[in-house]
Amino acid sequence: xxxxxxxxxxxxxxxxxxxxxxxxxxxxxxxxxxxxxxxxxxxxxxxxxxxxxxxxxxxxxxxxxxxxxxxxxxxxxxxxxxxxxxxxxxxxxxxxxxxxxxxxxxxxxxxxxxxxxxxxxxxxxxxxxxxxxxxxxxxxxxxxxxxxxxxxxxxxxxxxxxxxxxxxxxxxxxxxxxxxxxxxxxxxxxxxxxxxxxxxxxxxxxxxxxxxxxxxxxxxxxxxxxxxxxxxxxxxxxxxxxxxxxxxxxxxxxxxxxxxxxxxxxxxxxxxxxxxxxxxxxxxxxxxxxxxxxxxxxxxxxxxxxxxxxxxxxxxxx
Numbered sequence: 336x337x338x339x340x341x342x343x344x345x346x347x348x349x350x351x352x353x354x355x356x357x358x359x360x361x362x363x364x365x366x367x368x369x370x371x372x373x374x375x376x377x378x379x380x381x382x383x384x385x386x387x388x389x390x391x392x393x394x395x396x397x398x399x400x401x402x403x404x405x406x407x408x409x410x411x412x413x414x415x416x417x418x419x420x421x422x423x424x425x426x427x428x429x430x431x432x433x434x435x436x437x438x439x440x441x442x443x444x445x446x447x448x449x450x451x452x453x454x455x456x457x458x459x460x461x462x463x464x465x466x467x468x469x470x471x472x473x474x475x476x477x478x479x480x481x482x483x484x485x486x487x488x489x490x491x492x493x494x495x496x497x498x499x500x501x502x503x504x505x506x507x508x509x510x511x512x513x514x515x516x517x518x519x520x521x522x523x524x525x526x527x528x529x530x531x532x533x534x535x536x537x538x539x540x541x542x543x544x545x546x547x548x549x550x551x552x553x554x555x556x557x558x559x560x561x562x563x564x565x566x567x568x569x570x571x572x573x574x575x576x577x578x579x580x581x582x583x584x585x586x587x588x589x590x591x592x593x594x595x596x597x598x599x600x601x602x603x604x605x606x607x608x609x610x611x612x613x614x615x616x617x618x619x620x621x622x623x624x625x626x627x628x629x630x631x632x633x634x635x636x637x638x639x640x641x642x643x644x645x646x647x648x649x650x651x652x653x
Contacts, residue, residue, distance in 0.1 A: 340368075340637070341368025341369060341372075342439060342635065342638040343631075347437070348435065348575070350573065350643075351433040353376040353432075353433065354433075355376065355380070356381055357377070357431070358384070358428065358432055359373050359381070360384045360385070360419070360431055360433070360567075361435050362416035362434060362435065362560060362564070363387065364385040364386060364392055365387065365389075365441045366395070367399055367400065369437060370396075371400075374403055374409065379408070381408065382409075385411050385412065386412050386415070386419070386422075387411070388413065388414065388415045388416075389441070389466075390466065393411050415465060415556060417556040419563050420567070428567075430568065431568065432568075432571075434567070434574045434575070435575045435576075437577045438578050439641070440452060449461070450463075451516055453543075454516060457516060459514060459516075460473035460516060462551070463551065472547070473512075475487075476504060476513050476546070477512050481505050484497075484500075484501035485498050487545050488500060488501060488541075490582075491545035491582065492544050494541040496531065500527070503523075504519075507522055523538055554586060557587070558590065561574070565590075565594055565648070568648040570648055571649075572648050573620060573645055574645065575645045576645075584644075591619060591644055592619075594616065595615050595619050596615055614650065615649070616648060616650050617648050618646070620646060624642035625642070627641050
């Protein structure tokens with residue numbers, strides 16, 4: 336069973352200002368929390384298209400939402416959301432009323448040991464969200480050069496001991512391949528000075544995040560999908576994005592800021608009449624990110640780092 340507590344579920348969907356007859360995309364189906372809330376807000380004419388690259392999530396979805404699928408109110412798609420544009424083209428859909436992204440790792444991915452996402456369980460180094468792909472955490476840990484490990488640890492994990500950890504990995508794998516998550520945890524603990532290990536949560540958290548992002552090419556996928564999704568919004572359509580770490584939030588904030596800014600491509604010193612005042616094609620619905628309530632954080636510790644940003648298309652470009 337694919338059990339997952341959806342974070343900021345009501346806020347993310349309510350702020351889409353749902354049109355009951357509209358078409359919506361859930362780019363991160365997961366346990367189906369946002370999709371379910373969307374379907375309840377739509378009438379029989381409304382439609383949801385949901386993406387997930389994790390087959391386990393989709394198989395659960397086919398069972399849970401069989402009636403909605405049969406009624407053609409829901410379509411589940413086993414693809415990475417970075418393929419949003421080509422997929423919509425294949426379905427002859429040019430624009431939609433709203434899009435939601437929940438960029439967190441789902442609970443089953445963390446809690447099923449053999450997926451290899453968690454530093455709490457002993458499991459093979461995997462971390463693939465889409466198990467059809469060939470690249471795994473094992474390949475990165477054992478085959479990527481020292482310099483590349485330092486880069487991803489520092490960039491994706493913001494780990495200040497990146498060099499020491501990469502050097503210890505290089506040392507250990509020179510003796511025998513590193514096969515399991517707890518082997519990697521032991522290496523990380525060895526490389527980080529004892530005083531630092533006692534502060535800031537589990538010492539392996541940042542490295543596991545970095546490797547997971549690298550395995551799944553997460554940041555590039557987010558940038559491609561959010562940028563394409565903005566193009567696909569109707570006027571009045573909105574996009575909600577929930578992030579769980581600073582790299583994702585910073586990327587989404589930057590994309591939204593650029594989209595909601597006036598493009599300064601007019602010749603300098605050209606007089607503009609009041610009727611010709613230019614406006615941006617998008618506006619920020621949330622000037623600052625929405626955070627989970629104290630009640631939600633108390634009931635679901637994994638929601639603590641969540642941030643929700645929402646943007647609306649107000650006119651066509653140009």
